[in-house]
Amino acid sequence: MCKKENENFPCAADRRSFLNRLSLALAGLVGAAMSLPPIAYVLSPLLSKPRRKWRDVGGLGEFPIGETKLVKFQDATSTAWAGNTAMTGAWLRRIGEDQFIAFSVNCRHLGCPVRWVNDAKLFMCPCHGGVYYEDGAVAAGPPPEALARYPVRVVDGKVEVETSPIPLTTNDLV
Amino acid sequence: MKLIKSILGWLDDRSGFSDVVMPMLRHVVPDNARWWYVFGSATLCAFAVQVISGIALATTYVPGGEAAYESLLYITNEAPLGNLLRGMHYYGATAMVVLAIIHMTQVFLHAAYKYPRELNWMSGVVLLFVVLGMSFTGQLLRWDANGVWSVTVAAEMAGRAPLVGPVIAHAILGGETVGGSTLTRFFAIHVFVLPGLIFAGVGLHLWLVLRHGISEMPKVDEPVNPATYKEEYEARLEKTGVPFWPIAAWRDAVFSIVVMALIIGCALFFGPPALGTAPDPSDINANPMPDWYFWWYFAILSMLPPQLETFVILGLPVVGLLGLIVVPMFSNKGDRAPSRRPWAVGTVVFGFTALVVLTIYGYKKPWSPDFGVKPLPASLVASSDPAIIHGAELVHQKGCMYCHEVDGYGGHRGPGLSDIGQRLTQPELIIRINNGGYNMPSFAASLTAAELTDMVAFLETRSSSSVRKGSAPSGSHVTE
Numbered sequence A: 001m002c003k004k005e006n007e008n009f010p011c012a013a014d015r016r017s018f019l020n021r022l023s024l025a026l027a028g029l030v031g032a033a034m035s036l037p038p039i040a041y042v043l044s045p046l047l048s049k050p051r052r053k054w055r056d057v058g059g060l061g062e063f064p065i066g067e068t069k070l071v072k073f074q075d076a077t078s079t080a081w082a083g084n085t086a087m088t089g090a091w092l093r094r095i096g097e098d099q100f101i102a103f104s105v106n107c108r109h110l111g112c113p114v115r116w117v118n119d120a121k122l123f124m125c126p127c128h129g130g131v132y133y134e135d136g137a138v139a140a141g142p143p144p145e146a147l148a149r150y151p152v153r154v155v156d157g158k159v160e161v162e163t164s165p166i167p168l169t170t171n172d173l174v
Numbered sequence B: 001m002k003l004i005k006s007i008l009g010w011l012d013d014r015s016g017f018s019d020v021v022m023p024m025l026r027h028v029v030p031d032n033a034r035w036w037y038v039f040g041s042a043t044l045c046a047f048a049v050q051v052i053s054g055i056a057l058a059t060t061y062v063p064g065g066e067a068a069y070e071s072l073l074y075i076t077n078e079a080p081l082g083n084l085l086r087g088m089h090y091y092g093a094t095a096m097v098v099l100a101i102i103h104m105t106q107v108f109l110h111a112a113y114k115y116p117r118e119l120n121w122m123s124g125v126v127l128l129f130v131v132l133g134m135s136f137t138g139q140l141l142r143w144d145a146n147g148v149w150s151v152t153v154a155a156e157m158a159g160r161a162p163l164v165g166p167v168i169a170h171a172i173l174g175g176e177t178v179g180g181s182t183l184t185r186f187f188a189i190h191v192f193v194l195p196g197l198i199f200a201g202v203g204l205h206l207w208l209v210l211r212h213g214i215s216e217m218p219k220v221d222e223p224v225n226p227a228t229y230k231e232e233y234e235a236r237l238e239k240t241g242v243p244f245w246p247i248a249a250w251r252d253a254v255f256s257i258v259v260m261a262l263i264i265g266c267a268l269f270f271g272p273p274a275l276g277t278a279p280d281p282s283d284i285n286a287n288p289m290p291d292w293y294f295w296w297y298f299a300i301l302s303m304l305p306p307q308l309e310t311f312v313i314l315g316l317p318v319v320g321l322l323g324l325i326v327v328p329m330f331s332n333k334g335d336r337a338p339s340r341r342p343w344a345v346g347t348v349v350f351g352f353t354a355l356v357v358l359t360i361y362g363y364k365k366p367w368s369p370d371f372g373v374k375p376l377p378a379s380l381v382a383s384s385d386p387a388i389i390h391g392a393e394l395v396h397q398k399g400c401m402y403c404h405e406v407d408g409y410g411g412h413r414g415p416g417l418s419d420i421g422q423r424l425t426q427p428e429l430i431i432r433i434n435n436g437g438y439n440m441p442s443f444a445a446s447l448t449a450a451e452l453t454d455m456v457a458f459l460e461t462r463s464s465s466s467v468r469k470g471s472a473p474s475g476s477h478v479t480e
């Protein structure tokens, strides 16, 4: 039989185990209530994808046919304090009257910025020595895939590039 | 005087300091540990430096997009003592990583992780990884071009994971690209999440030290037998143990002073790591490079065959963590003396050799094209033939020398060309340049026939005899 340790000490075993369970359940509930909203908040950037935007990168006249130029434009993000961290670059090449290719500057290996070496007609990556041909195909080094391309269009004599997520090897979004 | 004494006495009585804390400080430790055991407390000392200097820096640092860089410039160049504090925080981090690794190596070599201290080891391993997480996130808070690209690389690495890759990558970036929400998450992780884990981990780690006592120096004739270990340990301590405070603790204090002096000394004399250019992801002239703790990993990533890469990027940290954690599960009894554990000693020697070699390799980055390479001086070209001189110019201009070295000029990604004239014939050179080769692009499309002829003419002059002849007037270049 249950020995009474003091007057208030619950004696019945089932009462004890009930209180035990009740406290654990309530504590779990309190824990969930305080942590779920913050967790959801932290993960929210995953749920709300910013709408892609077309960014003006210059007039048609600025891009001689056959030349590959670095253009800079703002991401789709809308945080006011991002400043220059919201900028993105692309290697833009005019290949026809109003035809363009925009290569992402991100190396397909691990994302470092590739540089266009005009005399060699190659894109080269400073990080682990990835090299791409003029058309973005892998020429040497560790990159597993060709350079990603951004959509480009010409509107009223203006060249526009569409913002895109950073190309990852596992998301062929671009 | 009397008043102060009585206040202190009151505090002591009500708080229980003498009753609770003093016995902990005075717990009995083996007397033969001596200088071997100062590394753990020194790691803790370095952590304290990080907490204090970190709080001070956080009073000025602005964790937001563009402002972060501005605030870093202010801390470095204008704020009184700002430069010193950044230096302390950087060298404190260095000290913490180095000391934690030394501490762990010592524990491993002396097999102090065996019964009953398995959990001490495991908590230590987790702490080490959290500390590495601190170094990585800390490097990012130095939010310059390097910081931005380091985040990108981290996201790309995580993005390699099957299925969940993109989700994790976007969680790291705080969106689909680097932007306003990127830095703030790393700030929160660096100043709240990871330090919280370290506090908890250190608490557990220290509690376990008290619970199981400090291990003795390993002796060949004292293998660990879990059935009798505790009794034997108690009995030996009874005979020869000394109270930690103050008999053993003075060595920890002395060593911590040395560590402090080194941290402040380095901060004063070398200063904090220089800030790079502004954090602009559209600035393609960045040359991202991790801080030195990760150079070995950087080297591994650069040298791996691409097929293995994803497995290593994702697997190495996990395997490393689990592999270290399970060490005491596989050997928690038996010999502790290094002389009886050749495999353990071998592992340490091999591990450190690999670490040092890879770190040096990671620093030298022979796989990276050398974009800054200078044209070959006339003395090295050593010819008056206009075709050859033009060929030498082309070798520079067309980017060959980004990857190939000619007499001390150029990168190291590909084989050197200093004696290429001896190794390849004219037709072989033409084929190689036109078609490319293993890890070499084809240049057929970017060279005219005349350019190719001149380039080959120049390369044919490269032989070991021409090196001697050509470099004689300016010998210093060869060794550069």
Ligand code: FES
Pocket (backbone or CB within 6 Å): A107, A108, A109, A110, A111, A112, A125, A126, A127, A128, A129, A130, A141, A142, A143
């Ligand atoms: S990131 Fe370009 S080669 Fe690795």
